Amino acid sequence: KQEVTQIPAALSVPEGENLVLNCSFTDSAIYNLQWFRQDPGKGLTSLLLIQSSQREQTSGRLNASLDKSSGRSTLYIAASQPGDSATYLCAVPFSNAGGTSYGKLTFGQGTILTVHP
Amino acid sequence: DAGVIQSPRHEVTEMGQEVTLRCKPISGHDYLFWYRQTMMRGLELLIYFNNNVPIDDSGMPEDRFSAKMPNASFSTLKIQPSEPRDSAVYFCASTLLAGPNEQFFGPGTRLTVL
Numbered sequence: 001k002q003e004v005t006q007i008p009a010a011l012s013v014p015e016g017e018n019l020v021l022n023c024s025f026t027d028s029a030i031y032n033l034q035w036f037r038q039d040p041g042k043g044l045t046s047l048l049l050i051q052s053s054q055r056e057q058t059s060g061r062l063n064a065s066l067d068k069s070s071g072r073s074t075l076y077i078a079a080s081q082p083g084d085s086a087t088y089l090c091a092v093p094f095s096n097a098g099g100t101s102y103g104k105l106t107f108g109q110g111t112i113l114t115v116h117p
Numbered sequence: 118d119a120g121v122i123q124s125p126r127h128e129v130t131e132m133g134q135e136v137t138l139r140c141k142p143i144s145g146h147d148y149l150f151w152y153r154q155t156m157m158r159g160l161e162l163l164i165y166f167n168n169n170v171p172i173d174d175s176g177m178p179e180d181r182f183s184a185k186m187p188n189a190s191f192s193t194l195k196i197q198p199s200e201p202r203d204s205a206v207y208f209c210a211s212t213l214l215a216g217p218n219e220q221f222f223g224p225g226t227r228l229t230v231l
Contacts, residue, residue: 042224043225049217049219104150107160
């Protein structure tokens, strides 16, 4: 059964720092991986999606990498700002002994990021 | 596109009452998902539909919960009767399978059952 783990659970950094959030998954037979952001009391916003054939995706100050063989993904945030403060979640397609359920996602528990001025 | 639309945004009700949550997916998407989020359990998938047909409802906690998708642009999640432990934020999300499968979430409905 696919399991997703995010480390660290919480991170507090001063403004301007570059930081890395980690996501690991147990079943490497994924066809994509998605990073989300959730602000307090809000819904999930899709940040980046990496297809299984890709090694990384970039959007502005965000860069997500994927290493399927090791079951890992990282989200790199450059020059962090207080507005980046939120919970960041990664998600991969659900799978178990019966195979992969297309569309259904397994989420990590998230990393709570605080960027202080 | 307006994105995934959910209503109401907030719902406060008393135990035993029926609650109906509504969702309009992104036009053209063929998958629709209902999630529940609590501090204790995080984000849980309740049920999902493909082309308006329920595919997997194994996450639905009890028979008190039911979901329908009468057409491609509308879905409901009903709780009857509601209980205080149903208090949570309920999210709807949609995606298009014939593509990158990027999943888009609605703003959620915050349900409080007194």
